[in-house]
Amino acid sequence: xxxxxxxxxxxxxxxxxxxxxxxxxxxxxxxxxxxxxxxxxxxxxxxxxxxxxxxxxxxxxxxxxxxxxxxxxxxxxxxxxxxxxxxxxxxxxxxxxxxxxxxxxxxxx
Amino acid sequence: xxxxxxxxxxxxxxxxxxxxxxxxxxxxxxxxxxxxxxxxxxxxxxxxxxxxxxxxxxxxxxxxxxxxxxxxxxxxxxxxxxxxxxxxxxxxxxxxxxxxxxxxxxxxxxxxxxxxxxxxxxxxxxxxxxxxxxxxxxxxxxxxxxxxxxxxxxxxxxxxxxxxxxxxxxxxxxxxxxxxxxxxxxxxxxxxxxxxxxxxxxxxxxxxxxxxxxxxxxxxxxxxxxxxxxxxxxxxxxxxxxxxxxxxxxxxxxxxxxxxxxxxxxxxxxxxxxxxxxxxxxxxxxxxxxxxxxxxxxxxxxxxxxxxxxxxxxxxxxxxxxxxxxxxxxxxxxxxxxxxxxxxxxxxxxxxxxxxxxxxxxxxxxxxxxxxxxxxxxxxxxxxxxxxxxxxxxxxxxxxxxxxxxxxxxxxxxxxxxxxxxxxxxxxxxxxxxxxxxxxxxxxxxxxxxxxxxxxxxxxxxxxxxxxxxxxxxxxxxxxxxxxxxxxxxxxxxxxxxxxxxxxxxxxxxxxxxxxxxxxxxxxxxxxxxxxxxxxxxxxxxxxxxxxxxxxxxxxxxxxxxxxxxxxxxxxxxxxxxxxxxxxxxxxxxxxxxxxxxxxxxxxxxxxxxxxxxxxxxxxxxxxxxxxxxxxxxxxxxxxxxxxxxxxxxxxxxxxxxxxxxxxxxxxxxxxxxxxxxxxxxxxxxxxxxxxxxxxxxxxxxxxxxxxxxxxxxxxxxxxxxxxxxxxxxxxxxxxxxxxxxxxxxxxxxxxxxxxxxxxxxxxxxxxxxxxxxxxxxxxxxxxxxxxxxxxxxxxxxxxxxxxxxxxxxxxxxxxxxxxxxxxxxxxxxxxxxx
Ligand SMILES: Cc1cc2nc3c(=O)[nH]c(=O)nc-3n(C[C@H](O)[C@H](O)[C@H](O)COP(=O)(O)OP(=O)(O)OC[C@H]3O[C@@H](n4cnc5c(N)ncnc54)[C@H](O)[C@@H]3O)c2cc1C
Ligand code: HEM
Ligand code: SF4
Ligand code: FES
Numbered sequence: 055x056x057x058x059x060x061x062x063x064x065x066x067x068x069x070x071x072x073x074x075x076x077x078x079x080x081x082x083x084x085x086x087x088x089x090x091x092x093x094x095x096x097x098x099x100x101x102x103x104x105x106x107x108x109x110x111x112x113x114x115x116x117x118x119x120x121x122x123x124x125x126x127x128x129x130x131x132x133x134x135x136x137x138x139x140x141x142x143x144x145x146x147x148x149x150x151x152x153x154x155x156x157x158x159x160x161x162x163x
Numbered sequence: 164x165x166x167x168x169x170x171x172x173x174x175x176x177x178x179x180x181x182x183x184x185x186x187x188x189x190x191x192x193x194x195x196x197x198x199x200x201x202x203x204x205x206x207x208x209x210x211x212x213x214x215x216x217x218x219x220x221x222x223x224x225x226x227x228x229x230x231x232x233x234x235x236x237x238x239x240x241x242x243x244x245x246x247x248x249x250x251x252x253x254x255x256x257x258x259x260x261x262x263x264x265x266x267x268x269x270x271x272x273x274x275x276x277x278x279x280x281x282x283x284x285x286x287x288x289x290x291x292x293x294x295x296x297x298x299x300x301x302x303x304x305x306x307x308x309x310x311x312x313x314x315x316x317x318x319x320x321x322x323x324x325x326x327x328x329x330x331x332x333x334x335x336x337x338x339x340x341x342x343x344x345x346x347x348x349x350x351x352x353x354x355x356x357x358x359x360x361x362x363x364x365x366x367x368x369x370x371x372x373x374x375x376x377x378x379x380x381x382x383x384x385x386x387x388x389x390x391x392x393x394x395x396x397x398x399x400x401x402x403x404x405x406x407x408x409x410x411x412x413x414x415x416x417x418x419x420x421x422x423x424x425x426x427x428x429x430x431x432x433x434x435x436x437x438x439x440x441x442x443x444x445x446x447x448x449x450x451x452x453x454x455x456x457x458x459x460x461x462x463x464x465x466x467x468x469x470x471x472x473x474x475x476x477x478x479x480x481x482x483x484x485x486x487x488x489x490x491x492x493x494x495x496x497x498x499x500x501x502x503x504x505x506x507x508x509x510x511x512x513x514x515x516x517x518x519x520x521x522x523x524x525x526x527x528x529x530x531x532x533x534x535x536x537x538x539x540x541x542x543x544x545x546x547x548x549x550x551x552x553x554x555x556x557x558x559x560x561x562x563x564x565x566x567x568x569x570x571x572x573x574x575x576x577x578x579x580x581x582x583x584x585x586x587x588x589x590x591x592x593x594x595x596x597x598x599x600x601x602x603x604x605x606x607x608x609x610x611x612x613x614x615x616x617x618x619x620x621x622x623x624x625x626x627x628x629x630x631x632x633x634x635x636x637x638x639x640x641x642x643x644x645x646x647x648x649x650x651x652x653x654x655x656x657x658x659x660x661x662x663x664x665x666x667x668x669x670x671x672x673x674x675x676x677x678x679x680x681x682x683x684x685x686x687x688x689x690x691x692x693x694x695x696x697x698x699x700x701x702x703x704x705x706x707x708x709x710x711x712x713x714x715x716x717x718x719x720x721x722x723x724x725x726x727x728x729x730x731x732x733x734x735x736x737x738x739x740x741x742x743x744x745x746x747x748x749x750x751x752x753x754x755x756x757x758x759x760x761x762x763x764x765x766x767x768x769x770x771x772x773x774x775x776x777x778x779x780x781x782x783x784x785x786x787x788x789x790x791x792x793x794x795x796x797x798x799x800x801x802x803x804x805x806x807x808x809x810x811x812x813x814x815x816x817x818x819x820x821x822x823x824x825x826x827x828x829x830x831x832x833x834x835x836x837x838x839x840x841x842x843x844x845x846x847x848x849x850x851x852x853x854x855x856x857x858x859x860x861x862x863x864x865x866x867x868x869x870x871x872x873x874x875x876x877x878x879x880x881x882x883x884x885x886x887x888x889x890x891x892x893x894x895x896x897x898x899x900x901x902x903x904x905x906x907x908x909x910x911x912x913x914x915x916x917x918x919x920x921x922x923x924x925x926x927x928x929x930x931x932x933x934x935x936x937x938x939x940x941x942x943x944x945x946x947x948x949x950x951x952x953x954x955x956x957x958x959x960x961x962x963x964x965x966x967x968x969x970x971x972x973x974x975x976x977x978x979x980x981x982x983x984x985x986x987x988x989x990x991x992x993x994x995x996x997x998x
Pocket of ligand 4: 105108109110124125128
């Protein structure tokens, strides 16, 4: 489970934007989607594509600084930690990423 | 005399930032009160690592909410409840706190301050926030025991103590503070008389009729009033305590306790002894800097442009500006504030702001119902509101205050304005008492489902003071805003008021201090053509903006430089990025354009085929006379658009801040009432305007006669055909607050309709603030302005129309076709991985 999965080239992800990685159906039958973000400084972060507030699709939010703002009710989520920025509270699950030779890798464990 | 320098003088270059803990600068705050601590809070947000901070306060308490001393006196709250920053807060932020120590000296040469017990602290910068103290009338006996001011916890303790042992209290001064003291002492069981030199109470806040109503209600609560009375002497009793108050006319009343509430004086002793220039307060410039560039000052001790403020809202604004400079951001300026007042006596509601007395050159609108105990006076100058004075039902106070500050043209609302905002729209207003009486479970904000209990708890627990803070923490009033009045009432009920700073201008967002108008003008005048250029030139405080400013800037740049600016998809909301409306289950809806609501069998067949092919779960005719396909999967969008595009459809932009639809009626072609070809004209208008990006959504309609079946008078731009030509109507809205259009003018030909429409649309595109619909825009700038630009100035109109047509060259590219051909494919295709 500690394997790095190669998912895309960094330029496949728009700067200040995101892509969704679709992992098919998880055990519970719920579709498992991970949002992979690229910041203005080309850092890459990954987290579950589900807002801790009411499950909004974080991948469709606006990325600014090290944050993404959920499109539904505007929670701001810290891309590095998954934590909602105060005063909001909640945490989205994050995943490790790395970029090597322009290639983005994701680790699910 | 030296002139004050507005820009930050930075003599601190020998302290490089971030060079380790030991190199931190030292900041000393003198005055552990509301303005000083607020400045520290703002500073810690902006530059948490810049200073080692030491705080001196001569009261034994950590910072508390001075405003709430009145409810504490009245027994409605306790001192513990009103502490704003407990000692733990200071510890958490590494702040050295000295309570009970009075700073008596500032050595500006050696740079240290010294307290009365000898404690010293070195500084690089000092912040003086020493507040003010009660003014004690210089009459004989003023120094007797039992004679006090009303300023701090110690005063409240003395009053509570006196109320247990004595009977007669006299409050000198019938202003806000005096009345709150009197009310509290009464609640503590004393017999209270209020002595006032003026003709009526609160003459700085109320006119005479309103003050009389107030006096009646207070008398009903058991208070006694002596107006037009001048105090001559406080009489000494046998024990050495005050025994009575004697007036100039010889009358004498018994008094075991005298509270002086006749005004405050800025506390400038320390500043003066340090040789800082003071004149009715410690003089500061627009950056809150005193004549010594190392010494800043905020709060009631300060005199800014000749004004010393005595209310919290402006002080909090000063705090923000001062923190910006202490943090060495160096961009903010304090330009003075407009203030409004409320009295915190339970059961009594009054509100006043601006020039409420009126006078030469003004007119007054007055509504008075003495039996119901309500009174309202609005003072107008020209077509603007300049003052308001309300007694009784004050829920509309905030709305009037907004109209006042923004200088809104109210000529259109003259007939209804006295009845308040609730009269104009469905805003769920009711009297303040009703809010107080609501159960905690009552829903206040319908959009975000926030109930009263949640808001009250947040205000109490998180020490919120302003509407914006309540919005940020609870999401109440953060969406449509129609519950704003209620939320403010809850705030007022819980902490005594909405202490929103009232700047004369509002910044676009927290990333900048500039207003929308300044940004629009700078983009134009400085020829800024990219977002980066705006960030750099206008000194944005964040590296790449936020979800508020980025979409706004993207729009402003696009509207100003249609040929040159490269649209930034990442600065658009998801609906505009994906060119569809995201629905609550994450699916999208697709609305193809139907010109003027016209269609034909071939088009209908194509839509039906598409609906079958992609298994669209629901098909509906919209209110905008076209067909909506609901429940489309994001991944299907490009293929579906391709099919629609092949059949000749373009996007209906049903998802964007853009031209939506042109609604038309049957018109002269078929209808027996029709005067002109309304359908045909609608088609032409839609062909001219489609694809245009706007500050907000924009809807048109054309009706063939005044029966107005297309509802043109609640549209952003509506045409009503008449025998002699066309009536053009603007600024209507059918949303939460219905607003009927204003008549712009009448024209004779279709060509004129097209030109006026293009010109009006372009004026809105160039001047409105992002996310401002035409209705509030027309109300803000005034119909007269729009008429001057679009109707009276023929050359200007032609230019506006030309600019609109020019920008349309670049806008009328169907986004669906582009995407069907492969543009922005990443937006629609997930990366598939099987785990
Ligand atoms: C009873 C009451 C009701 C009020 N109600 C309202 C209201 O409804 N709405 C409103 O907007 N405003 C209200 N105000 C006014 C509001 O409280 C003040 O405007 C505000 O507190 C001023 O803040 P400040 O920091 O300038 O001064 P303060 O809060 O007074 O803080 C100054 C502090 O500095 C200390 N200090 C002074 N000199 C020294 C020194 N040399 N060394 C050490 N410490 C020193 C003082 O002891 C004090 O603690 C009310 C005030 C009172 C007293
Ligand atoms: C004095 C009042 C009115 C008269 C005499 C009137 C008359 C008509 C007539 C004759 C038609 C049918 C034209 C045709 O199909 O041949 C029509 C259509 C229509 N009217 Fe009115 N009307 C009136 C008021 C209104 C109002 C107030 C509204 C809406 C607010 C309205 C909405 C419509 C609509 C939507 C249609 C189109 C129906 C359709 O084609 O589906 N009408 N009207
Ligand atoms: S607005 Fe007049 S012309 Fe148009 S459908 Fe209604 S009645 Fe006929
Ligand atoms: S679901 Fe993300 S903010 Fe509500």
